Amino acid sequence: MLIEFTSSGIFCRTAGVYIDPSKPVSKAIITHSHSDHAKRGSSSYMTCKKNIQILRHRIGNSIDVTGIDYGDAVSINGVKISFHPAGHIPGSSQVRLEYKGEVCVVSGDYKLEYDGLTEEYEPVKCNTFVTESTFALPVFKWDPQNEIAESIKKWWSRNKSKGNVCVIGAYSLGKAQRLLKLLHSDEERVLVHSSIQQINHVLRLAGYDIPEVKTYEQSMNRNELEGAMIIVPPASLSADSFSKLEPYENAFASGWMAVRGSRRWQSFDAGFGMSDHADWKDLNEAVLMTGAEKVFVTHGFTEVFARWLKEKNIDAEIAGEKSLQVRTDSDS
Numbered sequence: 001m002l003i004e005f006t007s008s009g010i011f012c013r014t015a016g017v018y019i020d021p022s023k024p025v026s027k028a029i030i031t032h033s034h035s036d037h038a039k040r041g042s043s044s045y046m047t048c049k050k051n052i053q054i055l056r057h058r059i060g061n062s063i064d065v066t067g068i069d070y071g072d073a074v075s076i077n078g079v080k081i082s083f084h085p086a087g088h089i090p091g092s093s094q095v096r097l098e099y100k101g102e103v104c105v106v107s108g109d110y111k112l113e114y115d116g117l118t119e120e121y122e123p124v125k126c127n128t129f130v131t132e133s134t135f136a137l138p139v140f141k142w143d144p145q146n147e148i149a150e151s152i153k154k155w156w157s158r159n160k161s162k163g164n165v166c167v168i169g170a171y172s173l174g175k176a177q178r179l180l181k182l183l184h185s186d187e188e189r190v191l192v193h194s195s196i197q198q199i200n201h202v203l204r205l206a207g208y209d210i211p212e213v214k215t216y217e218q219s220m221n222r223n224e225l226e227g228a229m230i231i232v233p234p235a236s237l238s239a240d241s242f243s244k245l246e247p248y249e250n251a252f253a254s255g256w257m258a259v260r261g262s263r264r265w266q267s268f269d270a271g272f273g274m275s276d277h278a279d280w281k282d283l284n285e286a287v288l289m290t291g292a293e294k295v296f297v298t299h300g301f302t303e304v305f306a307r308w309l310k311e312k313n314i315d316a317e318i319a320g321e322k323s324l325q326v327r328t329d330s331d332s
Protein backbone atom coordinates (compact mmCIF):
# COMPACT_ATOMS: atom_id res chain seq x y z
CA MET A 1 0.00 0.00 0.00
CA LEU A 2 1.42 3.33 -1.07
CA ILE A 3 -0.57 5.26 1.54
CA GLU A 4 -1.84 4.60 5.04
CA PHE A 5 -4.25 6.42 7.28
CA THR A 6 -2.74 7.59 10.54
CA SER A 7 -3.81 9.85 13.38
CA SER A 8 -1.84 12.65 11.71
CA GLY A 9 -3.49 12.11 8.34
CA ILE A 10 -2.73 10.35 5.05
CA PHE A 11 0.85 9.10 5.13
CA CYS A 12 3.10 7.82 2.34
CA ARG A 13 5.72 5.92 4.28
CA THR A 14 8.07 5.34 1.34
CA ALA A 15 8.33 9.07 0.61
CA GLY A 16 7.96 10.11 4.26
CA VAL A 17 5.27 12.67 3.44
CA TYR A 18 1.83 13.40 4.86
CA ILE A 19 -0.97 14.77 2.69
CA ASP A 20 -3.07 17.50 4.37
CA PRO A 21 -1.88 16.38 7.84
CA SER A 22 -4.13 17.23 10.75
CA LYS A 23 -1.11 17.67 13.06
CA PRO A 24 2.36 19.20 12.57
CA VAL A 25 4.69 16.81 10.70
CA SER A 26 8.13 17.13 9.11
CA LYS A 27 6.99 17.01 5.46
CA ALA A 28 3.47 18.11 4.57
CA ILE A 29 1.91 18.07 1.11
CA ILE A 30 -1.07 20.41 0.88
CA THR A 31 -3.92 19.97 -1.61
CA HIS A 32 -5.44 23.42 -1.01
CA SER A 33 -5.60 26.23 1.51
CA HIS A 34 -8.94 25.66 3.27
CA SER A 35 -8.42 25.45 7.01
CA ASP A 36 -9.39 21.77 7.32
CA HIS A 37 -6.59 20.84 4.87
CA ALA A 38 -3.85 23.38 5.51
CA LYS A 39 -2.67 23.37 9.14
CA ARG A 40 0.13 25.36 10.70
CA GLY A 41 3.20 23.95 12.40
CA SER A 42 4.78 21.51 9.94
CA SER A 43 8.53 21.85 9.30
CA SER A 44 8.19 21.95 5.52
CA TYR A 45 5.41 22.15 2.96
CA MET A 46 5.02 21.21 -0.65
CA THR A 47 2.08 22.39 -2.72
CA CYS A 48 1.08 23.43 -6.21
CA LYS A 49 2.83 26.65 -7.28
CA LYS A 50 -0.50 28.46 -7.74
CA ASN A 51 -1.30 27.77 -4.09
CA ILE A 52 1.91 29.12 -2.53
CA GLN A 53 0.80 32.71 -1.86
CA ILE A 54 -2.64 31.59 -0.75
CA LEU A 55 -1.08 29.10 1.66
CA ARG A 56 1.29 31.74 3.06
CA HIS A 57 -1.63 34.10 3.56
CA ARG A 58 -3.53 31.39 5.40
CA ILE A 59 -0.86 29.82 7.62
CA GLY A 60 2.07 32.24 7.72
CA ASN A 61 4.61 33.99 5.54
CA SER A 62 7.57 32.30 7.20
CA ILE A 63 6.67 28.70 6.28
CA ASP A 64 9.21 26.63 4.37
CA VAL A 65 7.30 25.83 1.18
CA THR A 66 8.20 24.35 -2.20
CA GLY A 67 5.90 24.91 -5.18
CA ILE A 68 5.41 22.48 -8.05
CA ASP A 69 3.65 23.40 -11.30
CA TYR A 70 0.53 21.46 -12.25
CA GLY A 71 1.63 18.33 -14.11
CA ASP A 72 5.30 18.52 -13.09
CA ALA A 73 6.73 15.77 -10.90
CA VAL A 74 9.29 15.52 -8.13
CA SER A 75 10.78 12.31 -6.85
CA ILE A 76 11.21 11.52 -3.15
CA ASN A 77 12.78 8.14 -2.26
CA GLY A 78 11.66 6.82 -5.64
CA VAL A 79 8.06 8.05 -5.25
CA LYS A 80 7.05 10.30 -8.13
CA ILE A 81 4.80 13.06 -6.79
CA SER A 82 2.76 15.42 -8.98
CA PHE A 83 -0.10 17.90 -8.65
CA HIS A 84 -3.22 17.98 -10.85
CA PRO A 85 -6.13 20.47 -10.84
CA ALA A 86 -8.98 19.51 -8.50
CA GLY A 87 -11.38 22.22 -9.72
CA HIS A 88 -12.33 22.99 -6.10
CA ILE A 89 -10.92 26.49 -5.44
CA PRO A 90 -8.02 28.45 -6.97
CA GLY A 91 -4.76 26.57 -6.56
CA SER A 92 -6.39 23.32 -5.43
CA SER A 93 -4.80 20.03 -6.44
CA GLN A 94 -5.17 16.32 -6.44
CA VAL A 95 -1.91 14.68 -5.42
CA ARG A 96 -0.69 11.78 -7.56
CA LEU A 97 1.84 9.35 -6.11
CA GLU A 98 3.55 6.74 -8.25
CA TYR A 99 5.89 4.01 -7.01
CA LYS A 100 7.03 0.93 -8.91
CA GLY A 101 4.11 1.14 -11.32
CA GLU A 102 1.45 1.64 -8.65
CA VAL A 103 -0.49 4.91 -8.75
CA CYS A 104 -2.46 6.49 -5.94
CA VAL A 105 -4.39 9.76 -6.20
CA VAL A 106 -5.49 11.77 -3.17
CA SER A 107 -8.12 14.17 -4.44
CA GLY A 108 -8.48 16.54 -1.48
CA ASP A 109 -11.75 18.37 -2.23
CA TYR A 110 -12.93 18.60 -5.83
CA LYS A 111 -15.69 19.57 -8.21
CA LEU A 112 -16.13 18.72 -11.87
CA GLU A 113 -18.00 21.78 -13.16
CA TYR A 114 -15.72 24.55 -14.44
CA ASP A 115 -16.44 27.70 -12.43
CA GLY A 116 -14.72 30.33 -14.59
CA LEU A 117 -12.01 30.99 -11.99
CA THR A 118 -10.49 27.73 -10.73
CA GLU A 119 -8.26 25.50 -12.87
CA GLU A 120 -10.55 22.86 -14.37
CA TYR A 121 -10.72 19.40 -12.75
CA GLU A 122 -8.43 16.87 -14.42
CA PRO A 123 -9.39 13.17 -14.26
CA VAL A 124 -6.30 11.19 -13.27
CA LYS A 125 -6.08 7.43 -13.84
CA CYS A 126 -4.94 5.47 -10.81
CA ASN A 127 -5.07 2.16 -8.95
CA THR A 128 -6.12 3.72 -5.65
CA PHE A 129 -8.29 6.83 -5.34
CA VAL A 130 -8.99 8.74 -2.14
CA THR A 131 -12.24 10.65 -2.56
CA GLU A 132 -14.05 13.14 -0.37
CA SER A 133 -17.78 12.63 0.25
CA THR A 134 -18.99 15.98 1.62
CA PHE A 135 -22.19 15.82 -0.45
CA ALA A 136 -22.37 12.08 -1.10
CA LEU A 137 -26.13 11.66 -0.90
CA PRO A 138 -28.39 11.35 -3.98
CA VAL A 139 -30.39 14.36 -2.74
CA PHE A 140 -27.45 16.65 -3.52
CA LYS A 141 -27.74 17.64 -7.15
CA TRP A 142 -26.42 21.03 -8.24
CA ASP A 143 -28.01 23.21 -10.88
CA PRO A 144 -25.60 24.50 -13.53
CA GLN A 145 -23.67 27.53 -12.32
CA ASN A 146 -25.26 29.94 -14.84
CA GLU A 147 -28.74 28.98 -13.61
CA ILE A 148 -27.76 29.61 -10.00
CA ALA A 149 -26.28 32.97 -10.99
CA GLU A 150 -29.58 33.86 -12.70
CA SER A 151 -31.53 33.03 -9.52
CA ILE A 152 -29.22 35.20 -7.44
CA LYS A 153 -29.57 38.07 -9.90
CA LYS A 154 -33.39 37.75 -9.80
CA TRP A 155 -33.33 37.86 -6.01
CA TRP A 156 -31.09 40.91 -6.22
CA SER A 157 -33.27 42.82 -8.66
CA ARG A 158 -36.42 41.99 -6.68
CA ASN A 159 -34.74 43.49 -3.64
CA LYS A 160 -33.50 46.53 -5.51
CA SER A 161 -37.03 47.32 -6.59
CA LYS A 162 -38.09 47.18 -2.93
CA GLY A 163 -35.20 49.42 -1.91
CA ASN A 164 -33.43 46.56 -0.06
CA VAL A 165 -29.70 46.00 0.18
CA CYS A 166 -28.60 42.37 -0.40
CA VAL A 167 -26.09 40.62 1.87
CA ILE A 168 -24.90 37.21 0.73
CA GLY A 169 -22.73 34.81 2.75
CA ALA A 170 -20.06 32.81 0.93
CA TYR A 171 -16.85 31.12 2.08
CA SER A 172 -14.13 33.72 1.86
CA LEU A 173 -11.65 31.64 -0.13
CA GLY A 174 -13.02 30.36 -3.41
CA LYS A 175 -16.79 30.74 -3.22
CA ALA A 176 -16.70 34.49 -2.59
CA GLN A 177 -14.50 35.15 -5.62
CA ARG A 178 -16.56 32.81 -7.78
CA LEU A 179 -19.69 34.78 -6.83
CA LEU A 180 -17.93 38.08 -7.36
CA LYS A 181 -16.99 37.09 -10.92
CA LEU A 182 -20.54 35.96 -11.62
CA LEU A 183 -22.29 39.02 -10.19
CA HIS A 184 -19.95 41.91 -10.93
CA SER A 185 -20.56 44.16 -13.93
CA ASP A 186 -20.02 47.80 -14.77
CA GLU A 187 -23.64 48.63 -13.99
CA GLU A 188 -24.02 46.62 -10.81
CA ARG A 189 -22.66 47.49 -7.42
CA VAL A 190 -20.96 44.58 -5.62
CA LEU A 191 -19.00 45.13 -2.41
CA VAL A 192 -17.01 42.65 -0.36
CA HIS A 193 -16.16 42.22 3.32
CA SER A 194 -12.57 43.14 4.24
CA SER A 195 -11.54 39.51 4.84
CA ILE A 196 -12.67 38.65 1.30
CA GLN A 197 -10.89 41.70 -0.08
CA GLN A 198 -7.62 40.46 1.44
CA ILE A 199 -8.00 37.13 -0.32
CA ASN A 200 -8.93 38.87 -3.59
CA HIS A 201 -5.62 40.69 -3.34
CA VAL A 202 -3.65 37.48 -2.69
CA LEU A 203 -5.36 35.73 -5.60
CA ARG A 204 -4.53 38.60 -7.95
CA LEU A 205 -0.87 38.31 -6.92
CA ALA A 206 -1.11 34.60 -7.76
CA GLY A 207 -2.32 35.51 -11.23
CA TYR A 208 -6.10 35.15 -10.95
CA ASP A 209 -8.40 37.65 -12.62
CA ILE A 210 -10.56 39.01 -9.80
CA PRO A 211 -12.74 42.10 -10.41
CA GLU A 212 -11.75 45.22 -8.46
CA VAL A 213 -14.62 46.21 -6.17
CA LYS A 214 -14.97 48.33 -3.03
CA THR A 215 -14.65 47.00 0.49
CA TYR A 216 -17.81 47.23 2.56
CA GLU A 217 -17.20 49.53 5.54
CA GLN A 218 -19.52 49.75 8.51
CA SER A 219 -19.10 53.52 8.34
CA MET A 220 -20.67 53.71 4.87
CA ASN A 221 -23.98 55.49 4.85
CA ARG A 222 -27.12 53.89 3.54
CA ASN A 223 -27.23 56.01 0.36
CA GLU A 224 -23.83 54.73 -0.73
CA LEU A 225 -25.19 51.19 -0.51
CA GLU A 226 -28.45 51.68 -2.38
CA GLY A 227 -29.00 48.69 -4.65
CA ALA A 228 -25.77 47.01 -3.54
CA MET A 229 -24.90 43.32 -3.15
CA ILE A 230 -22.47 42.77 -0.27
CA ILE A 231 -20.53 39.49 -0.16
CA VAL A 232 -19.52 38.50 3.38
CA PRO A 233 -18.07 35.37 5.03
CA PRO A 234 -20.76 33.10 6.56
CA ALA A 235 -19.77 33.96 10.13
CA SER A 236 -20.44 37.64 9.46
CA LEU A 237 -23.96 36.90 8.31
CA SER A 238 -24.97 36.25 11.88
CA ALA A 239 -22.22 37.99 13.83
CA ASP A 240 -21.97 41.39 12.15
CA SER A 241 -24.64 43.91 12.69
CA PHE A 242 -26.24 44.91 9.46
CA SER A 243 -29.08 46.68 11.26
CA LYS A 244 -28.06 50.02 9.85
CA LEU A 245 -28.56 48.54 6.39
CA GLU A 246 -32.30 48.18 6.99
CA PRO A 247 -34.18 47.42 4.90
CA TYR A 248 -32.06 44.51 3.69
CA GLU A 249 -32.26 40.78 2.95
CA ASN A 250 -29.63 38.10 3.47
CA ALA A 251 -28.85 34.83 1.73
CA PHE A 252 -26.32 32.04 1.90
CA ALA A 253 -24.60 30.41 -1.08
CA SER A 254 -23.66 26.85 -0.15
CA GLY A 255 -24.31 23.26 -1.18
CA TRP A 256 -26.29 22.87 2.04
CA MET A 257 -28.81 25.36 0.66
CA ALA A 258 -29.72 22.94 -2.14
CA VAL A 259 -31.94 21.08 0.29
CA ARG A 260 -34.85 23.32 1.11
CA GLY A 261 -36.34 23.23 4.54
CA SER A 262 -33.07 22.37 6.21
CA ARG A 263 -32.63 24.23 9.46
CA ARG A 264 -29.68 26.07 8.01
CA TRP A 265 -31.81 27.33 5.17
CA GLN A 266 -34.54 28.72 7.35
CA SER A 267 -32.39 31.25 9.13
CA PHE A 268 -31.86 33.20 5.88
CA ASP A 269 -34.17 35.14 3.59
CA ALA A 270 -32.88 33.14 0.63
CA GLY A 271 -30.54 30.23 -0.09
CA PHE A 272 -28.61 29.28 -3.20
CA GLY A 273 -27.27 25.76 -3.66
CA MET A 274 -23.86 26.62 -5.03
CA SER A 275 -20.99 24.39 -3.94
CA ASP A 276 -17.28 24.02 -4.60
CA HIS A 277 -17.66 20.26 -4.04
CA ALA A 278 -18.88 17.57 -6.40
CA ASP A 279 -22.53 16.58 -6.07
CA TRP A 280 -23.68 12.94 -5.94
CA LYS A 281 -23.61 12.42 -9.71
CA ASP A 282 -20.19 14.00 -10.12
CA LEU A 283 -18.67 12.07 -7.21
CA ASN A 284 -19.73 8.88 -8.97
CA GLU A 285 -18.45 10.12 -12.31
CA ALA A 286 -15.10 11.14 -10.82
CA VAL A 287 -14.60 7.70 -9.26
CA LEU A 288 -15.40 5.96 -12.54
CA MET A 289 -13.07 8.23 -14.54
CA THR A 290 -10.08 7.27 -12.39
CA GLY A 291 -10.56 3.57 -13.23
CA ALA A 292 -9.38 2.86 -9.68
CA GLU A 293 -9.74 -0.67 -8.36
CA LYS A 294 -9.55 0.56 -4.76
CA VAL A 295 -11.35 3.63 -3.38
CA PHE A 296 -10.99 5.16 0.07
CA VAL A 297 -13.76 7.51 1.18
CA THR A 298 -13.06 10.44 3.52
CA HIS A 299 -14.69 13.69 4.69
CA GLY A 300 -18.46 13.53 4.76
CA PHE A 301 -21.04 10.83 4.12
CA THR A 302 -18.32 8.19 4.10
CA GLU A 303 -20.52 5.23 5.01
CA VAL A 304 -23.21 5.92 2.44
CA PHE A 305 -20.76 6.46 -0.38
CA ALA A 306 -18.52 3.51 0.46
CA ARG A 307 -21.54 1.19 0.67
CA TRP A 308 -22.92 2.51 -2.64
CA LEU A 309 -19.60 1.99 -4.43
CA LYS A 310 -19.36 -1.55 -3.07
CA GLU A 311 -22.80 -2.28 -4.51
CA LYS A 312 -21.36 -1.14 -7.84
CA ASN A 313 -18.59 -3.73 -7.42
CA ILE A 314 -15.92 -1.19 -6.61
CA ASP A 315 -13.65 -2.16 -3.72
CA ALA A 316 -14.39 0.81 -1.47
CA GLU A 317 -13.85 1.45 2.20
CA ILE A 318 -13.99 4.26 4.69
CA ALA A 319 -10.52 5.71 5.19
CA GLY A 320 -8.95 4.18 8.30
CA GLU A 321 -8.52 6.74 11.02
CA LYS A 322 -11.36 8.39 12.87
CA SER A 323 -9.66 11.75 12.51
CA LEU A 324 -10.39 11.73 8.79
CA GLN A 325 -14.03 10.95 9.23
CA VAL A 326 -14.96 14.13 11.03
CA ARG A 327 -17.55 15.84 8.94
CA THR A 328 -16.51 19.38 8.17
CA ASP A 329 -18.43 21.92 6.23
CA SER A 330 -16.04 24.78 6.68
CA ASP A 331 -15.63 25.17 2.96
CA SER A 332 -18.72 23.85 1.34
Ligand SMILES: [Zn+2]
Pocket: 032, 034, 037, 088, 109, 331
Ligand atom coordinates in the same frame (compact mmCIF):
# COMPACT_ATOMS: atom_id res chain seq x y z
ZN1 LIG B 1 -11.82 22.69 0.58
Ligand SMILES: [Zn+2]
Pocket: 034, 036, 037, 108, 109, 299, 328, 331
Ligand atom coordinates in the same frame (compact mmCIF):
# COMPACT_ATOMS: atom_id res chain seq x y z
ZN1 LIG C 1 -12.33 20.03 2.82
